[in-house]
Amino acid sequence: MKMTVVEDSGDFAHLALEGRLDSTTVGALEVKFFALFGPQRHVAIIDLGGVSFIASMGIRILVTAAKTLAARKGRLVLFGPPALVRESLEAAGIDQAIPIADDEAEARRLAFES
């Protein structure tokens, strides 16, 4: 599992995740991941294009981040998951709780629309 901070401009962050998001890899990632959702953060987009596999433990950290931002009247938007990863997210109903965009442009639009 690899996380890249593509953009960090205070209020806004653009992150990219790569590899497997499962019970083993999430444990190694979550401290670094949640450090990016400090009090200044309100809006974030996460590129899932490089994620090859997502389990419920991986979904848990996305939901936690989305809840953190929503409590500040902000928003998390996911984008670009491969087909099987998107299917897993939809099987868990995540698309009902967190917007999933096809690409970065749509993710930015959804993240900032009121």
Added chain:
Amino acid sequence: MRPAGISLLIGNDFAELARAAAEMRRFLAVEEIDERAAYAVDLILEEIVSNAIRHGGLAPEDPPTEVRLAVSPEELDLEISDAGPPFDPTAAAPRLAGPDLATEPVGGLGLGMVRNAARELEYRREGGRNVLRALVTRV
């Protein structure tokens, strides 16, 4: 031709689960199982075993979790047997995330993912173990 299959033992912690899952993925690749079916087996294995460790309280000193996969031309037949307390994932109601993040719990979504991945799930309690059989359709 002899039907292909693999049997694995998992020593009830996440490092062991990662090792077994990697071994399963190598087997699925060698057998040239289609990506969707391989993903489904990977997901069911991850969710059921991690659930038994996190919520069933299984620890490395407990009897290992046993995994068996049989490959036929039409489907993959996966069986996972653990020594945890009785838990029937076919009886528990799956939870879906809802639109209201303020009230959304952060966990509990794995069961819906497992049900989506398998064509059929069968559970039995046998010899003090949970035995889950999952059939996954090949493309």
